[in-house]
Amino acid sequence: MTTTEFRNKLIELAVSEKEENKIAKVLAYYYPSLDLSSRESFFESLMRFFKLSDNQNFDFNTLSQEMETDKNIFDTNSYRGKDLRIKNIEISSLRGIPEKDKNGVPFGLNLVDDGIINNAVILANNGTGKSSIFAGLEMIYAQEIGEKNLRTESYQNLKKENYNSYIDRFTSTSSTHCKIDTESGEYDLENIIFRNENLRKIFNPRNFFISDFDIYENGKVRFIGNNKDANSLHSIVARSLGLEEFLQLQNLLLQIPGYRRSKESGRRNAIDKQLNEQKDILKNANTQIQAKQREIDALQKVKNDDVSKRTLDNAKQIESLKSLLNKDFKIHLSSEKSVAGNISNFNSLYQNFLSKTKDKRSFVERDFLEAGKEILHDFDNCPFCMDSNKSIEQIQENVERRLKELKEIQKIDKEIKEAYRDLSTNLWQLSKEFNRLYELITLERTELTPFVNLQNISKKEEILYFQLSLLVNDIELSEHINSLTQKNIPNEKDYLTLYNLIENNPTLFKETFANVIDAISSLSLERKESIENAISDINNQETTISVQQQIKTLSDEIEKYKTQIPNIEKQISELEKQLIEASKDADLVDRVKREVGEYNLRYGIEINNIVSQVFExxxxxxxxxxxxxxxxxxxxxxxxxxxxxxxxxxxxxxxxxxxxxxxxxxxxxxxxTPDQYFNTFRYKLFCLMVSLSIALATRKKYQINLPLVIDDIFFASDFASKNSFSNFLHKVIEVFYKYTPELPLQFILFTHDDIIFRSSMDAIEKSVEVSDDIVLCEENKSSLVSKTLVGRFFDPEDKDNQISHFEDGRSYWELLYKIPKLIPQF
Known part of the structure; x- marks a missing residue:
């Protein structure tokens, strides 16, 4: 399914969805701009576009028209009816196939006879190049190699260069070469058939090239797994039918309803807490004003000529101030470097690491060279290949040079591991320090209220409190930083994770953190000095004061409280506005999660309906x-x-x-289930049927004609009789004729088993029978014998003295020694 078809399905779902469920419309309208890299990024983009689409009239008609003009980007119709059957193969310097001869003539295989593209049944002993040809064809059609996948633990991470390295002939001095000629053009390892990865997913060429890898991979299928299980038969069929985009989006959507998103609710709760605290401070200020006014009223009743005196509770105030002074209002980090220094050092080392470390083999290569150097003088030649034209001294010099480079890589690796640990540890300690100071200020804000001469400190702590609340209440960030510190032996993936965290949040780590740290450091000094001055002022006060002096002191205190009240009320007003927005965001999180949960049901059913349509x-x-x-x-x-x-x-x-x-x-x-019921062979056969069936479904849906190539997966001992495999192969051919009668079939079968080879010849001698209502194309009407080459491979070095020629006159050394079609086989 193309991207355009996929988006049209999203639009259909959006239009049919109930009006109040907006998520379907957001997904359909903004799909190209959604960030599908991770659950977190996906949710962020959903939230952003959900907000953006408030009161928006989703014009899907115009969108569909615009998409129609772009449909040629992945237009599958241009491939409909394309004939990609193989006419001939030219190959050299590819695994078991030697390089071209001194005249530049490659090896080859010609499948055209009297102008007809033939099938092929090929008997080939191990080491004669059958798997080499198979691998070359896989790269041209599918850009992957099953045998390489089978030998790689995490084959999903393999790249083109990994496959190219695998097929490169070890002893060859020339470049790897594999070229095919088809009815639709010539292709080779660089000029591949499906250059676009999306088209390869849609047309699914890998299922037309069947090897042991497909058998073992399909052997892991869960046959009764649900349709949301990535390893279920249902999901594998869906992926193979080009529904990769559907499944990728579904995988993210299924994670959303249970996503423990605390960022927005944490911010709402933090603002709500600040708001309540400000209201408490305002209430306390008004209470203090009323209390002090009552004291003034009581003092004014005293006769003017009486001298009323009061003893100030100096000791109690000093005790409170000393308690404030003893609090730890500083940032403590184990690293001597600043966070900015840690970040700069790590980024520099990481970039250097990427420039020097090409792959994981660097460390294996170092150990190999160290061991080789130890035994070098025990040989008269290279201890590895035993075929070097260089002297022992030259070899040693070259090894020393390479070791020097590799040791530099080792040094860089050690340095970046230390830098990773320093930075991640520093960030986590800083996060904990922010939490500690946030809690300290929470308590201290009330304790500062009675001291009018500390109100400037109180205001600055208010500002710092707000800055810290945004950091402290970002639970996801704290958990992410903590997870980084759990890596005892970090690797390249961990380095990238930390690097991306810093680079994706430059303002946070390079500005906000630094500003908060500076603010804490500056406030710590000012706070200490102000508290010490307040203690000194109290110590210098007279122990008794007159009534008039008391009234003036109380009046001054009332004025200071009245001065503070407008600022407190302003902060309350701002926080109330922020709380409304934060509550909207938190409610939006809940709404998005709820709507996605509802949408998932319809979306999953849409995928399943598409799969069902091509199930037969x-x-x-x-x-x-x-x-x-x-x-x-x-x-x-x-x-x-x-x-x-x-x-x-x-x-x-x-x-x-x-x-x-x-x-x-x-x-x-x-x-x-099949995996529990069948014995090894029958289960192997069943797994083959899964691959064949998916290939046939793709062929039927998109009408693109790819060859069916099977690489030596059967042995005679697997079958109860010689006729068993003959019947099996013939049945496969009949089914392909039945479901794609309009496409001429080409199958190529490699085997090293003589009985399988002979059984295959029996199969092609039988006539293909289909029902009368099926109209075969002309090539499918002719007998299999007349259009199937039968022969065997010998070692490429054992080639004929006579050069062969393709139809267009190109020279090649024939790999296939053909058995004449009309001679009965015994």
């Missing part, structure tokens, strides 16, 4: 072949079908569909 070829291929293996056990029945589960959405019952495969016992009605 898969069902028929697997069932028609596998039923032969239940003839000796008629009480058991193999079933592959779409299981429907009713789901109620908005009061309407809808079928949620999923492909499942199971074996049913007719007597007990018990069920089991």
């Amino acid at each position: 070829p898969i069902k028929d291929v697997v069932e028609s072949i596998m039923k032969d293996y239940f003839e000796n056990n008629p009480q058991n029945e193999f079933k592959i079908y779409i299981r429907s589960n009713p789901i109620e959405i908005d009061g309407v019952e809808i079928e949620d569909k999923c492909i499942v495969a199971e074996i049913v016992n007719k007597h007990s009605n018990k069920t089991t």
Whole structure:
């Protein structure tokens, strides 16, 4: 499915969705701008566009028209009917295939006979180059190699250069070469068929090239897994039908309803807490004004000629101030460098690391060279290849040079590990220090209130409190920083994670953190000096004062409180506005999560409906072949079908569909799955059917003609009789004819087993039978014998003395020694 088709499906869902559910419209309208890199980024972009679309009239008609003009970007119709069957192969310097001869003539394989593109059944012993040809063809068609995948633990991370390195012939001095000629043009390892990765996902060429990798990979399928299970048969079929974009979006959408998003609710709670504290401060200020006014009223009743005196509670005030003075109002970090210094050092080392460290093999290479250097003088030649034209001294000099470079990499690796630990630890300690000071200021703000001469400190702590609240209440950031410190031995992935954290939040780490640290440092000094001055002032006060002096002192205190009240009221007003916005954001988080949860049901059903539409070829291929293996056990029945589960959405019952495969016992009605029921061979055969079925479904849907190539996956010992494999191969051909009669089929079968080879020849001698209502194209009407080359490979070094020529006159050394078609095989 193309991106345009995918977006049209999103638009269909958006238009049909109920009006109050806006998430469907946001997804359809803004899909190209959504950040799908992670759950967090995806949610952020959803929130942003949700806000942006307030009161927006989603014009999907105009959007569809604009998309229509861009549809040629991934227009599958231009590939419909494209004939990519192989006419000939030119190959050299590729794994088991030697380089061109001194005249530049490569090896090759010609599949055209009398102008007809032929099938091929090829017998080839190990080491004759069959898997080399298979790998070269896989790269041209699919840009991956099954055998390399099979030998790699995390093959999903392999890149083109990894595959190119795999097929490069070890002893060759020339570049790897593989070129094919098809009815639709010539292609090679650079000029590949599907240059666009999205097209490769849509047309699914990897399932047309079947090797042991496909067998083992499909062997891990969960046959009764639900349709949201990434490893279920249903999901594998969906991916193979070009629904990668659907599944990628679904994977993110399914994570949203349970996403513990605390950023917005944390900010709302922090502002609400600040607001309540400001209200308490305002209430306390008014209470103090009233209390002091009552004291003034009481003092004014005293006769003017009486001298009323009061003793000030100096000791109590001094005790409170000393308690404030003893609080730890400083930032404590174990690292001597500043956070900015840590960041700068890490970034510099990381960039240097990337420029020097090419891959993980650098460290293996270093150990290898160190070991080789130790035994170098025990040999007269290179201890590895035993075929060097250089002297021992030259070899040693070269090894020393390489070791010097590798040791530099080792040094960089050590330095960046230390820098990573320093920075991550420093950030986590800083995060904890921010939390400590935030709690300290929370308590201290009330304690400062009675001291009028400390109000300037109180105001600055208010500002700092707000700055810290934004940092402290970002729970996700704190958890992320903490997770970085858990890496005892960080690797390249960890370095990238930390680097991205800093680079994606430059203002936070390079400005906000530094500003807050400076503010704390500056306020710490000013606070200490102000508290000490306040203590000194109290010590210098007279122990008794006159009534008039008392009234003046109380009046001054009232005025100071009155001066503070407008500022407090202004802060309350600002915080109330912020609380409204923060509450909207927190409510929006809940709304988005709720609406995505509702949308997921419809979205999942849309995927399942698309999969169901192309299910029949898969069902028929697997069932028609596998039923032969239940003839000796008629009480058991193999079933592959779409299981429907009713789901109620908005009061309407809808079928949620999923492909499942199971074996049913007719007597007990018990069920089991293929992976548990079949023995090794039959399960291998079943897994092959999964690949063949998916290939056929793609071929039927997009009408693109790719060759079906099978690389040596069967042995005669697997089959009960010689006819078993013959019947199997013939059944596969018949099914391809049945479902894609208009496309001429080309199959190429490699085997090293003589019985499989002979059984294949039996299969092509049988006539293909299809029902009368199926109209075959002209090439499919002709007999298989007349259009199938049968022969064997020998070692490429054992080539004929006579050079062969393709139809266009190009010279090549023939790899296939053909058996004449009309000679009966015994």
